[in-house]
Amino acid sequence: EVQLVESGGGLVKPGGSLRLSCAASGFTFSSYSMNWVRQAPGKGLEWVSSISSSSSYIYYADSVKGRFTISRDNAKNSLYLQMNSLRAEDTAVYYCARDAAMVQGVWAFDIWGQGTMVTVSS
């Protein structure tokens, strides 16, 4: 079964740091670009960051640029998001999502994890 499972969320104080993980299974993780998408409580979806299959290309939304770092370990079938200098407005459920454009010709986020909640509050 194709699956993405996020972990690492929790409560953190403003200015603090947190590292999210996303474990992939059921597909050849190393072939796919991956993304992080977040959703603030009661709000819509927001694309956060993407990383190519070999980590050669990395992109960020302006709202997190300079504070968040996306990375992956293809040997461990894992995606990461290092979040520093966290702000109250970063409070959200963070989803990892597979990008199927390069492998399947499906230009969309075709597989999503269940999400992990990050709360930034003093």
Add this chain to the structure above:
Amino acid sequence: QSALTQPASVSGSPGQSITISCTGTSSDVGSYNLVSWYQQHPGKAPKLMIYEVSKRPSGVSNRFSGSKSGNTASLTISGLQAEDEADYYCCSYAGSSSYVFGTGTKVTVL
């Protein structure tokens, strides 16, 4: 990058058809045929329903269809069913390897 504009809510009776609009700009929706649509039930992860404006992934009902004209994309749900009640989000490629989502639409089945 501003969020794409969707109506906050759309409703319909079982069996009816509804259409959700998604309005962007010439820099996103208008420039690329890379609009996708996601269904999200409360407390659940989004699910891909339409990609590249009008293509349906395997397993998605053919009651769901997509289209685009200019800077506006649309999702139509025909033969509305109770299980279609959910939030729906559009998403467009916005250039420079970035993406922008819509504001979201709550679909209510009356």
